[in-house]
Amino acid sequence: MTNISKILSLVLLAGGIFFFLSLLCLKGESHLLDWKVVWRYRAVFWQGWLETIAISIMALLLSSFFGTVIVSLERSSVVLLRRSAFCFVELIRGTPLLVQILFFFYVVAHQCGLENRMVTGVIILSLFSSTYIAEIIRGGIEVIPLSLSGNRQRC
Numbered sequence: 001m002t003n004i005s006k007i008l009s010l011v012l013l014a015g016g017i018f019f020f021l022s023l024l025c026l027k028g029e030s031h032l033l034d035w036k037v038v039w040r041y042r043a044v045f046w047q048g049w050l051e052t053i054a055i056s057i058m059a060l061l062l063s064s065f066f067g068t069v070i071v072s073l074e075r076s077s078v079v080l081l082r083r084s085a086f087c088f089v090e091l092i093r094g095t096p097l098l099v100q101i102l103f104f105f106y107v108v109a110h111q112c113g114l115e116n117r118m119v120t121g122v123i124i125l126s127l128f129s130s131t132y133i134a135e136i137i138r139g140g141i142e143v144i145p146l147s148l149s150g151n152r153q154r155c
Helices: 003-026 036-040 042-074 079-093 097-112 117-142 146-154
Strands: none
Touching: 036 042, 042 079, 042 117, 079 117, 097 117
């Protein structure tokens, strides 16, 4: 199948689902497609959307910083730093995000006295994303040819 036929089949599927839901509305289930409630709470949805964007931007900036620090530790000549960075990356990448959110919020943040949910969420998302960013940066450094090893050492 070409891309156009895949897109067309998805549009037809979505149209069919919408048609089915509209038929349900005609049978007395009018609350299914009642957008008045959404319109009434549009300010709350807008505020939630803006907070989500703010959290994402803050987490991206922090995770970029943490990822760079992790790569620096992984490329360190000190074995303890290199091993601890490796263990941190493997631990974070090997644990589901939901488990990390629950653990860090209810255990770590509570023990540290950090009760602000937004700050805690930004820190958790930053730590989770930083391991992936670290692997991206590390892969970019390792792809530099060995003939440029003098320049590679500076990275």
